[in-house]
Amino acid sequence: MITLSSDFGWPYPAAMRGVIASRSDARLVDITHDFPRGDVYTSAFWLREILPWFPPSVHLVVIDPGVGTDRAVLAIEAGEHILVGPDNGVLLPAAKALSDDPRAFALESIEAESSTFHGRDVFAPLAARIHEWEAPLDTVPEMRSMDAVAEIEFPDPTITDEDALGEVLVVDGFGNAITNVPGEFLAEQMGEHIGVDGRSTPVARTYAAVDTGEPLVTVGSHGNVELAVRDGRGAAAFEVEKGSSIRLHR
């Protein structure tokens, strides 16, 4: 199986599908092609949340604002998974979620028809070849081991008995603001209220626990604290966006 992720929208993902289908019988499964354009940080967050739900696969990831520059073309072995994409940090959080000991390799020689669409000309062919090789990457002459690769790190919150100082990592398509505060912080407040930057807000296990249009604090499917509005957009209601600092206080 080869999964495909990009920020291409349409129609460019289809060219990658064609390139892979021309070189491999691998099953193709889309993650999404609607990652925010050039947003390596948000894409890395979602890939970390989603790829571990897949069976062993080759994961093609093309969020590549540096296309055509000298950034390396990576393949990272992470357990039985292999992630393929640019060396800009987008792969590493997912690789670390998949394995305690991911190993990075770079493509020795980049030959591309274009300087602007390495998804089609470099990454998709590499993903197809890796799928067909069925060999550990350290046995493949086309790849060389990398000691250091670009990393993205998500900030840690500061948590005391009284409060949690955290950050909005991403806003999802529903408008939920996903923070870096672990859901456990809410464990004893469930069913009660908590302060969000001074605003007393119900803490609930489900969106439907409050009335339509009402704000709530919950634990999202990623295990983190999430600022939400039932049938509405939490980020707008709490006036936050990616990167906003937030304080939860008991």
Next chain:
Amino acid sequence: MITLSSDFGWPYPAAMRGVIASRSDARLVDITHDFPRGDVYTSAFWLREILPWFPPSVHLVVIDPGVGTDRAVLAIEAGEHILVGPDNGVLLPAAKALSDDPRAFALESIEAESSTFHGRDVFAPLAARIHEWEAPLDTVPEMRSMDAVAEIEFPDPTITDEDALGEVLVVDGFGNAITNVPGEFLAEQMGEHIGVDGRSTPVARTYAAVDTGEPLVTVGSHGNVELAVRDGRGAAAFEVEKGSSIRLHR
């Protein structure tokens, strides 16, 4: 085959794909993940129109504004199809279109990692298991028979020789307003004009029968009367939306 429907947009559908692919070799086919957020009624309409075109399948449907509440987790046998989703009415119109005698079952025990993403944690695993069981649901200990489930009913029009009092059921992505008036009402007016809330409008078999930008009344692919504009948005031109009353008069 397992089909997937949701209102998740991106990237959450990918987690469901991964969960299923981890547990089953079933072919995955997306219906759409762009159903209007939380709109059980509109989703039920489209599923009724679309699922009958599929060969026997397990249909995973996650339009679930009540996620995490005590609404049941359903599997409905409808002929050779099985629909899996929440007990909020979204499954039943399609189930009735697929079979005169659909039979509903509920999952006995709901064990979920999250309270906010049962698509990933409950419904997708259940769809995969049903696909693998290949057994009638009344022989499966994990499921219990349900006598009553939530229903959505689409309103009937009132039709006389002179007029039809109906309702806009949904507006499609093209902006066509799809009513509950059967297309037969137009049979004798084809090529002529009909009144729509007092406005004389051409009745045509095809959008291209009128000039670009002109309104028309036609019979949509669902067999119902549709208010449209060639290369434009009928709902805007006729000033209607989901739930609007309309009167067609000869």
Next chain:
Amino acid sequence: MITLSSDFGWPYPAAMRGVIASRSDARLVDITHDFPRGDVYTSAFWLREILPWFPPSVHLVVIDPGVGTDRAVLAIEAGEHILVGPDNGVLLPAAKALSDDPRAFALESIEAESSTFHGRDVFAPLAARIHEWEAPLDTVPEMRSMDAVAEIEFPDPTITDEDALGEVLVVDGFGNAITNVPGEFLAEQMGEHIGVDGRSTPVARTYAAVDTGEPLVTVGSHGNVELAVRDGRGAAAFEVEKGSSIRLHR
């Protein structure tokens, strides 16, 4: 393999997937269903760019503003590929890119349940049947040879030593304005500046060669000159749209 292309958005493509899956075990691969509504010209451009990356396939293409009229229902043999769609020009540029000698056939008899959704009722069943026939179309009684079909031609630029008078063919989802001027026109200016309608603009191989928000002229993955902005929308910055005339001058 059957590829699917349309301007349907959601949920109509799913009905086509169901129809095909009911009649064929062919693998289904989406090109996109987000082609601009009714825009045969733009769709034809992208299909010409993308379909040649696929292995031999049946390509179902439903951009069909004349649905239900007497336009022919085509299948075009182009090498080992077969394109299926309406006779409005949308298929021909891709067919010519796939073969020097494409051969067009029309479906003898069109029997459709609807007049408004031939994608579901005519084109998808035909694509499935062609996939199953595995026979040259001139041996199939259901098809008749066509001498002339609708064509779309993309305009040629006028190029001198000093300048190129061209046109914006399409704007992609990133906002890049893709022109009809061949990339070779930039060969000697690479790394320098060129005039775009009087505005001196850097010429670069990659978007990342200029600062964020800065305009550039580059060679896109299609081989043509492209007006772009790093991490922004070139069409907006250069105030052009599909069909705009542009002049590049050294």
